[in-house]
Amino acid sequence: DSGVTQTPKHLITATGQRVTLRCSPRSGDLSVYWYQQSLDQGLQFLIQYYNGEERAKGNILERFSAQQFPDLHSELNLSSLELGDSALYFCASSAGTVYNEQFFGPGTRLTVL
Amino acid sequence: DQQVKQNSPSLSVQEGRISILNCDYTNSMFDYFLWYKKYPAEGPTFLISISSIKDKNEDGRFTVFLNKSAKHLSLHIVPSQPGDSAVYFCAASAGETSGSRLTFGEGTQLTVNP
Numbered sequence: 001d002s003g004v005t006q007t008p009k010h011l012i013t014a015t016g017q018r019v020t021l022r023c024s025p026r027s028g029d030l031s032v033y034w035y036q037q038s039l040d041q042g043l044q045f046l047i048q049y050y051n052g053e054e055r056a057k058g059n060i061l062e063r064f065s066a067q068q069f070p071d072l073h074s075e076l077n078l079s080s081l082e083l084g085d086s087a088l089y090f091c092a093s094s095a096g097t098v099y100n101e102q103f104f105g106p107g108t109r110l111t112v113l
Numbered sequence: 114d115q116q117v118k119q120n121s122p123s124l125s126v127q128e129g130r131i132s133i134l135n136c137d138y139t140n141s142m143f144d145y146f147l148w149y150k151k152y153p154a155e156g157p158t159f160l161i162s163i164s165s166i167k168d169k170n171e172d173g174r175f176t177v178f179l180n181k182s183a184k185h186l187s188l189h190i191v192p193s194q195p196g197d198s199a200v201y202f203c204a205a206s207a208g209e210t211s212g213s214r215l216t217f218g219e220g221t222q223l224t225v226n227p
Contacts, residue, residue: 002156002158002159004156031213033214033215035215042217042218042219042220043157043202043204043215043217044217045214045215045216048213048214056213056214058214090156090157092156094213096213099145099164099206099208099213100213101147101159101162102147102159102213102215103159104149104156104157104158104159105156106154106155106156107155107156
């Protein structure tokens with residue numbers, strides 16, 4: 001158990017809908033990262049927050065947004081969903097911002113029908 | 114542009130022998146490297162890391178070697194155990210340059226046969 005929790009574990013929705021994925025980092029970790037794992041793209045970095053502030057951005061679509069709250073939990077919002085958004089979404093956390101191991105949650109499997 | 118590559122999709126070894134997983138990278142800004150193990154339906158689990166100022170790091174049965182001139186790293190598992198069977202991902206970050214985002218390889222499926 002990495003100490004990172006993600007809810008829900010599975011999510012099935014329809015095209016055009018909006019969903020919110022939730023992540024609670026390990027106790028004491030200030031950085032939260034979101035990654036997407038799809039069949040053809042592997043694990044891809046989406047976005048990083050550190051202590052409530054956006055720190056780094058990857059190839060995150062404009063339809064996707066995230067935030068980190070004062071209690072350090074984070075939410076990833078996916079809107080206008082398309083079939084191609086079906087993937088595993090992982091949250092990871094680390095103590096700092098650089099040269100730190102990232103610890104991953106169990107993931108949320110999103111299926112868009 | 115695949116900046117981190119694991120050229121072997123799969124590797125099969127006998128229990129008790131050495132497993133060697135390889136990883137190549139192209140981005141010379143990468144200065145911190147990690148290996149993760151992943152079981153189906155679970156998130157990646159951190160195994161071991163190495164900074165670019167070192168060429169070797171050891172933790173129990175796991176040793177990571179870094180050859181900066183060749184832009185190559187490898188993970189050695191000795192002795193291999195059936196419970197090591199999983200997908201292994203190599204990952205790299207560029208420290209301050211990119212806020213420690215990880216760039217992952219495609220993964221290598223390791224199977225350890227009893």
